[in-house]
Amino acid sequence: MSAPTSIAAGRLKLATPVVLASGCAGYGDEWLELVDLDAVGAVVLKGVSPEPWPGNPPPRLAEAPAGVINAIGLENVGLDVYVREKLPALDELPCKVVANVVGKAAGEYRDVCAALDGEGRVDALELNVSCPNVRARGAAFCARSKGLRTLVEDCRDETTKPLWVKLAPMVTDIIPIAKAALDGGADALTIANTVPAMAVDVGARRPVLGNVYGGLSGPAMRPVNLRLVHLVYKATGADIIASGGVDGWEAAAAYILAGARAVQVGTALFDNPAAPAEIVAGLDEYIKREMFDGLSFLVGKLRGDKT
């Protein structure tokens, strides 16, 4: 019998429901000394594009009430270095590895998916169609269901690996967008990316971020994304990886009860690198206390849910 906290998201079996979120988790090995990766089901690597991207001008970070605004701009080493140097460094990693895919156009997403299909260390792909920090900001994909469906179909054609699609939180209606991703062949949905945000330095009378706008993450996002997870779960029954302000086991449990099968931990790592291990221990205790056989029995099990 598998451990009570093990669970599958799409076709990907996870030893624990804790997934390290793209961007915060680097290329998978930076946190080795501070984060217990035995408590982690999967790590989602920094987004990778066909060519290297330099990222946005600094400052790239601003503190917000119950959150952090970042404008990194998907700085990444590009596909060549990623495959040649970053992936081989992950051989000893005790968890699954998910590659996060970014691009300026559909063809770029497709090319990255095709190139990573043969990489043994990559267990799944996550399409980032929702970063608020790049000029095109995946807007053509994340906000319009038709374009998204085509993009996911195109990527699906290039890889047999499990495919996750990371959606944006700030859209008119997330349900048709989620359905489009699923119809296009997504195995699971990551809900959701950061929400566009801004900070002003009143003393200097200038925007805090070099990019002016950034993406808000952290506990401030939790109630917002909890609703989105719930909406999509009820409407589609999809396998969902929740993301947004997961900083403890209760936040993780709330997302799972709302319909998620796993949770991504990102911003919380900065505050508390022990968060993944604490979440797994807390969930384990919760399952025992509530006398469930395993985490999967809790997915979407909200009482009195009249929606």
Place this chain on the structure above:
Amino acid sequence: MAHTREIATVLANDADGDARLLRLGAPGVARAARPFQFVLVKIPGGDFILRRPLSVFDTREDEIALLVRPVGDGTARICCLVPGENLDLTGPFGRGFDIPADALFVAGGIGVAGVFFAVAETARSGRKAELLYGAKTAAQLYARSRLEELGVETTFVTEDGSSGSKGLATEYLPGVPSVKEKLISAALDEKLPPYSKTVIACGPRQMYVVLHKILSEDARLHVLMEERMACGVGACRSCAVPAREPKGSYIAACEEGPLIDAAAVDWSRLEGEV
């Protein structure tokens, strides 16, 4: 690299001008830390997500010292800690740097926190330690008695003249050719020799820009880049410093710094930030 997380105990919190010098019991960090490295400090109270990067001011056996000026809510809370309280640290982060024999340290205000460890190590190893130290006013010249005890040759400069020479530290760099000498050499089409010392600086960004302008292009200048940081381990890429090569790229200060060779920096973009 050995990054640890450690719950440090506050042993002392003493006033130093308008800043505080905290002594902490933190054996793991203390034994691993090298000059120019930093720790990420969790703000007590629990409502800040981002830890604050603070230079390791000095170490002694199982203790580290942090020099903290209360500039915002977060640093103010750190400054209020009393002996016996705990402080959650991660680190030490960043690369160390072998201190060259011809080092001239330059500090601006609280920036002395970034170079003091290196200055003290130089002095403790019996070598000559030279520090050019400027601040707005006398209350912002920190660690004076310690510098004196260590026998550091310190030139103090204040903008208001309340202590030491009056003006900016960058006006008192020893051995810099005068404007007249520069004009003559330019007229004769001669190249002045590069500055004879390795300058290691920690202070405001404007100070770095001026230092870079004063010293000839091929001088050896290293600047300590204090950026907004989140992870400390090179994962999040928040602490971006414009890099000369490849064009348009960035250096992660937490991983490749925080002490960075001026030759690696794209100064035109950096000046745009000042």
